[in-house]
Amino acid sequence: MMPIWTKSGEKHAVTLLKVQDCHVLRYVSKEESGGKTAKLLVGGKNVSPFSKPESAHEIFKEAGVPRKQKVTTFNVTDDAIIKPGTPLYAAHFRPGQFVDVTAKTIGKGFQGVVKRWGFKGQPASHGQTKTHRRPGAISTNKAAKVYRGKKMPGKMGNIYRTSFGLKVWRINTKHDIIYVNGSVPGHTNCLVKVRDSKLPTYKDCNKNPPFPTFFADGDEELPEDLFDEEVFQFTDPSVTFA
Amino acid sequence: RVSSDGKPPKFQPPPKPVIIDRKTQKEERRFLSPEFIPPRGRTDPLKYYLERKDMIQRRKVFNIPEFYVGSVLAVTAADPHASDKSTRFVGICIQRGGKGLGATFVLRNVIEDQGVEICYELYSPRIQAIEVLKLEKRLDENLMYLRDALPEYSTFDVNMKPVPPEDHEEIPVNKLQVRMKPKPWSKRWERPKYNIKGIKFELPEHKMKAAQKWSQPWLEFDMLREYDTSKIEKKIRKELSEELEK
Numbered sequence: 001m002m003p004i005w006t007k008s009g010e011k012h013a014v015t016l017l018k019v020q021d022c023h024v025l026r027y028v029s030k031e032e033s034g035g036k037t038a039k040l041l042v043g044g045k046n047v048s049p050f051s052k053p054e055s056a057h058e059i060f061k062e063a064g065v066p067r068k069q070k071v072t073t074f075n076v077t078d079d080a081i082i083k084p085g086t087p088l089y090a091a092h093f094r095p096g097q098f099v100d101v102t103a104k105t106i107g108k109g110f111q112g113v114v115k116r117w118g119f120k121g122q123p124a125s126h127g128q129t130k131t132h133r134r135p136g137a138i139s140t141n142k143a144a145k146v147y148r149g150k151k152m153p154g155k156m157g158n159i160y161r162t163s164f165g166l167k168v169w170r171i172n173t174k175h176d177i178i179y180v181n182g183s184v185p186g187h188t189n190c191l192v193k194v195r196d197s198k199l200p201t202y203k204d205c206n207k208n209p210p211f212p213t214f215f216a217d218g219d220e221e222l223p224e225d226l227f228d229e230e231v232f233q234f235t236d237p238s239v240t241f242a
Numbered sequence: 243r244v245s246s247d248g249k250p251p252k253f254q255p256p257p258k259p260v261i262i263d264r265k266t267q268k269e270e271r272r273f274l275s276p277e278f279i280p281p282r283g284r285t286d287p288l289k290y291y292l293e294r295k296d297m298i299q300r301r302k303v304f305n306i307p308e309f310y311v312g313s314v315l316a317v318t319a320a321d322p323h324a325s326d327k328s329t330r331f332v333g334i335c336i337q338r339g340g341k342g343l344g345a346t347f348v349l350r351n352v353i354e355d356q357g358v359e360i361c362y363e364l365y366s367p368r369i370q371a372i373e374v375l376k377l378e379k380r381l382d383e384n385l386m387y388l389r390d391a392l393p394e395y396s397t398f399d400v401n402m403k404p405v406p407p408e409d410h411e412e413i414p415v416n417k418l419q420v421r422m423k424p425k426p427w428s429k430r431w432e433r434p435k436y437n438i439k440g441i442k443f444e445l446p447e448h449k450m451k452a453a454q455k456w457s458q459p460w461l462e463f464d465m466l467r468e469y470d471t472s473k474i475e476k477k478i479r480k481e482l483s484e485e486l487e488k
Contacts, residue, residue, distance in 0.1 A: 002289075002293060002342065002343055002344070003343050003344045003363070003365075005366060005367050005368075009320060009322075009366070009367060009368040011363070011366070016289055016292070018286070018288070172292065175288060175292070177292070188283075188284060188285055188286075189284065189285070189286060232367045234296055234299035234300040234303065234365075235299060235303060236303070236367075237303060237304070238304060238320065238367050238368065238369060238370045239320050239367040239368050240320050240327065240328070240370070241320050241321070241322040241327045242327070
């Protein structure tokens with residue numbers, strides 16, 4: 001995470017996300033998948049092909065792409081279908097866009113009820129016998145059972161969670177890095193899924209993004225760094241208030 | 243020379259002259275700001291490379307002078323609420339923290355009997371000028387104990403004139419031993435974990451001895467805590483010199 005300053009001198013914290021070897025693997029039509037829209041399977045981060053059986057390599061062989069560590073699905077409209085095998089770059093996103101980031105949270109292992117669910121526990125002194133971080137009562141007398149989903153100790157973390165509505169401040173096209181506002185679930189160097197935001201406030205926010213995606217062999221020549229309008233660039237002199 | 247056999251003596255080449263290259267040694271000793279050295283961790287070095295590029299970009303436009311903990315600085319920063327839209331603060335640097343773009347330094351001064359500390363970010367665009375009024379080092383890397391020292395050690399004249407540095411190779415180390423206010427202090431500075439050399443402890447002997455109970459003499463031999471930055475520093479210095487020349 002890094003600080004980034006706006007032209008008015010405010011500081012925001014920013015997470016760097018690297019787009020590493022992302023390729024489109026397969027197109028699944030609406031009827032095939034049974035959902036409301038067509039789906040595109042996308043894989044990221046090349047990994048050795050020797051640790052999985054040959055049967056697992058079919059998707060990758062069809063697309064002509066080395067084996068990927070993670071395969072995710074994106075729901076796409078029919079006009080945004082991309083041919084399997086095309087590489088995806090960070091320039092697919094533009095600064096000023098809003099984005100949802102999904103990742104597996106940091107695993108904390110088996111945790112008690114105080115850390116996992118934020119229970120208050122019991123006092124440290126005044127006669128408590130061996131009861132300081134226990135859940136206390138788990139149900140009432142009348143219920144005569146424990147309800148499903150009762151908050152109890154268990155494995156915490158290592159589940160998929162999403163941060164919604166994160167602004168993209170800056171994109172580095174040379175190293176394929178997206179600078180996203182705020183924090184993102186997951187530990188450093190973990191795999192992350194970045195998607196256009198589905199929040200209703202940001203529905204009309206994407207002003208002319210590259211559609212269906214940014215093609216590297218196209219005519220567009222992008223500069224190495226793309227900044228949002230409000231970002232303070234270090235080539236400018238210091239900020240002064242008029 | 244008398245030879246053992248009838249053969250001519252073996253040719254002994256003359257001893258090679260030993261050349262001591264003083265220029266490279268001088269370059270290595272030049273100051274490298276501590277926020278350039280990446281911390282030990284599992285982050286991708288690409289992240290530090292990109293941060294360094296931004297830091298160098300900022301340094302090309304805005305001059306960040308060399309200073310240490312214990313030097314007196316004057317900082318002019320932009321402030322939307324001030325009448326002149328900028329504020330000037332003079333103080334002694336008591337701490338330099340953070341790595342990369344988020345590097346900070348804390349300046350302390352006593353203004354009208356009120357101690358004031360301001361933490362500035364080195365790379366913030368709101369800072370308009372940093373002047374070093376007095377360049378010197380102290381015996382410690384962290385002068386937080388000045389909060390519990392007598393206020394005369396933290397007062398610096400706001401209209402102080404910059405003291406020109408003498409042309410030594412080395413930065414002068416001020417071996418001042420500071421006198422403290424009576425206990426209680428904000429932290430127990432006599433304990434060996436803080437390893438403070440710049441305080442004149444006027445505590446009784448038995449208290450100083452009792453403080454040594456918390457010493458951890460095995461820490462200096464702990465190999466897992468070693469972080470050798472010499473190679474990293476060399477690389478970064480080379481990168482910096484190349485970029486700043488452009």
